[in-house]
Amino acid sequence: MTGRDEGADLYPIDPSPVVILVRPQLAENIGSVARAMGNGGLFHLRLVSPRDGWPQDRAFRTASGAVRILEAASLHETVADAVADLHRVFATCPRPRHIVKPLLTARGAAAELRAIGARGLRMGLLFGPERAGLDNDDIAHADSLIRYPLNPGFMSLNLAQAVMVMAYEWWMAGEAVPSRVLQTHKTRVATKSELENFLAHLIAECDASGFLRNAPKRPGMVRNIRHFFQRGEVTEQELRTLHGIVTELAHGHGLRARDSGIETG
Structure with missing residues (x-):
């Protein structure tokens, strides 16, 4: 199979770049490439003079479900043939070279490829x-x-x-x-009204237990309690405050139970 790959006709609705592997050496690597392509939504593969020919059973065995990408792959004798129908071509280049061309990061290249595809142009990635x-x-x-x-200090990637x-x-x-999202499983994020209702309940219990009995410090302690429940990262001071709350609430509950004649042990 030579020339344009079968997937090229899908470009008007699927403007993803063609992945072009130049003289790949191991069939297993070609299969692993197809697997990586499928993960990222790249579906057009072209092979230029693979060392061991094409197709290769070992490639299909390592594709892990990405067999359709390999089945649609096209075989080319030269890079010129593989890129002949493309409008823009990007080449991965890990080593410094004395070449005057725009140099992009992977992220920058992806953004540019998206813009190129949006214009209806065909593009390829050379590896x-x-x-x-x-x-x-x-x-060239x-x-x-x-x-x-x-x-x-270590830029070693396999294909x-x-x-x-x-x-x-x-x-x-x-x-x-x-x-960034918050995974809430079967519940939902509480409203400010629901949070305020809880804080009013908690602070009332703190007052009842005597934890907030120090009047000068009470406003700051209440603010600390509120800050803790308004964000998710706990400080050491907040932990000590929480330990104090639990201790006082438990102590207050024990006193009330003793005064009322209820056994707590």
């Missing part, structure tokens, strides 16, 4: 062979370079990991889910 990466002739087919801002980083950033660039 080089596992051992050496893309060479200068490969990169790209408009822009992508470099991941990772630990400069599937490199694709996963871009797949994740591509997905997040179009993800509308808030970056």
Whole structure:
């Protein structure tokens, strides 16, 4: 199978970039790439001169459910053939090179790819062979370079990991889910009215137990109690306050029970 992949006809409704693996060496890596692509919503795969030919059973065994991506993958003899129908091409480039091209992070590239896709243009992502990466002739087919801002002392990614980083950033660039939510399971977030009702109850019990008997300190202690329940991060002082509340409430309950003749032990 050569030329454009079958998925190319889906571009008007699916503007995701094509992942192009240049001279991949291991079939297992190709399968793992398909798995990473599926996670990030990338579905178009092109292979340029895989070392062991194509298809490879080992790739399908490691795809973990992403078999359709491999089945739709196209085989190309050259990078020029693999990118011929694309409008913009980005090349991953982990090593410094003496090339004058725009250099983007994975996040920056994902945002630009989203904008390109929104204009109805086709785009591709070039990934080089596992051992050496893309060479200068490969990169000559790209408009822009992508470099991941990772630990400069250790920037070793395997092929599937490199694709996963871009797949994740591509997905997040179009993800509308808030970056932080509160998981409430079967309950819900309390209203301010419900919280105020609880605080009034708690403070009344603190007064009844004698915990707030120090009149000069009472306003500040009440504020501390309120602050604790208005946010989720507890300080050491708040913990000591809570210990005091529990101790006084228990002591007050014991005194009331003794005075009324009720056994508490």
